[in-house]
Amino acid sequence: MATIIEAEEIAGWEKYYRINILNKISGFRTACLIGTSNSAKNTNLAMFNSVTHIGSNPFFMGFILRPTTVERHTYNNIKETNYFTINHVNSSIYKQAHQTSAKYAESSSEFKKCHLTETYIDNFKAPFVKESVIKVGLSFAEEQLIRSNQTRLIIGKVEKLIIPDNSINANGDLRLDMHDSVIVNGLDTYYKAYFLEQLEFARP
Amino acid sequence: MATIIEAEEIAGWEKYYRINILNKISGFRTACLIGTSNSAKNTNLAMFNSVTHIGSNPFFMGFILRPTTVERHTYNNIKETNYFTINHVNSSIYKQAHQTSAKYAESSSEFKKCHLTETYIDNFKAPFVKESVIKVGLSFAEEQLIRSNQTRLIIGKVEKLIIPDNSINANGDLRLDMHDSVIVNGLDTYYKAYFLEQLEFARP
Known part of the structure; x- marks a missing residue:
């Protein structure tokens, strides 16, 4: 049987309980690390669970950034340098990736603190x-300030894709599960993908 | 070894090949059906792979809507009635859910055409x-027109959650995999979630 919960009841929930449950109900998504640096070359690496496809021509991707009422290194760095990277988390690194969500000072890079290796490709x-x-390099395209709660949708134009050799198969398809991309639900629970089925383009 | 693909090369890819690969690289996410009706009570049901958590206080969720250069029944209905629902797809209905992506006329409801049952809760x-x-009822909160490609971020305020009895466990946690929510990658490939681990809140 089902329980019906009204907005007023949710509003009364304890803060961390509420954030936990609501992030989980919002669904599964690929865990992604966003890499940036400031103009002094201090690097930053942060976990995001809101990376979304925005368009294919050109290829745009976006993510949701929480209100800038506290310092947001990822946001500041993107505005300062115009570039960022989206890096899929895999099962060998999801614990280190999760650790990037701890609050480190701007001067200590999460790459070092969390034992992940920063690498530069083609300058x-x-x-x-x-x-x-699976790695994606993007240039900042635009931001939308969401009036309802002061979060932002940050959009980048994809400049560069780094994918394994031969990962696009003979059907012109990429099977993300075969490249070990890890799924996160909410802020703390990690999953792998178990293939069900690829369906045909739907016609009436 | 890895292949590096530049934006210029992607722009030259055949349209459907490009859309397929780029949607897949954008990652896994929960497959969701968005339910609406127009003021004449013609219902519409459409599959979306871009549902995102926008905020927890109040609880906002959003999704990306493609350009309104062709008729978008979901968008028109939300603007007309102010309400919509987000319904998680599960493994018993993912084939019918996928079929809602076929182009039906406004007068034929995807509920009927795709053998899914419309239900109304508390008026x-x-x-x-x-x-x-897992079902979520929302009221329209705002839309953001993305200048880069004329897609829209549509945001709703959650008014009502319908979840299984006892699905919030003793830890104040909801295990989405235990409620059979299905994952989609790109527009056609379906997965289930296989639990890896729940990690602690990260501290430096």
């Missing part, structure tokens, strides 16, 4: 995560 | 999917 101006199998 | 003004185990 791209933001650091990639060497251990990630 | 909420948008239809829920009876077969979904």
Whole structure:
């Protein structure tokens, strides 16, 4: 049987209980590390669970940034340098990736603190995560301030994809589960993907 | 070894090949059906792979809507009635859910065409999917037109949650995998979640 919960009841929940449950109900998504640096080359690495496809021509991706009422190194760095990277988390690094969510000072890079390796590709101006199998390099395209709660949608134009050799198969398809991308639900629970089925393009 | 692909090369890819690969690289997410009706009570049901958590106080969720250069029944209905529902897809209904992506006329409801049952809860003004185990009822909060490509971020305020009895466990946690929520990658490939680990809140 089902329980019906009204907005007024949710509003009365204890803060961390509420954040936990609501983030989980919002669904599964690929765990991604966003890499940036400031103009003094101090690097930053942060876990995001809101990376979303925005468009394919050109290829845009976006993510939700919480209100800038506290310092947001990722946001500041993107605005300062114009570049960032999105790196899929895999099962060998999800514990280190999770650890990037701890509050470190701007001067201590999460790459070092969390034992992940920063790597630069073709002079791209933001650091990639060497251990990630699927990496995306983006330039800042636009931001939308969400009036309802002062979060922001940050959108980047994809400049560079780094994927394993031969990962696009003969059907022109990429099987993300075969490249070990890890799923996060909410802020703390990690999953792997278990293949069910690939369906045909739907027609009436 | 890795292959590096530049934006210029992606721009030259054949359209459907490009859309397929880029949607897949954008990651896994919970497959969701969005239910709406117009003021004449014609219902609509559509699959979305971009549902995102926007905030927890109040609880806001959002999704990306493609450009309104063709008719978007979901968008029109939300603007007309102010309400919509987000229904998690599960493994018993993912084939019917996928079929909602076929182009049906506004007068034929995807509920009927795709053998899913519309249900109304407490006079909420948008239809829920009876077969979904996790259901969310929302009122329209705001939209953001993305200048880069004319897609829209549509944001709703959660008014009502319908979850299974006892699905919030003694730790104040909800295990989405135990409620059979299905994952989609790109537009056509379905997965289930296989639990890895729940990690502690990260501290430096």
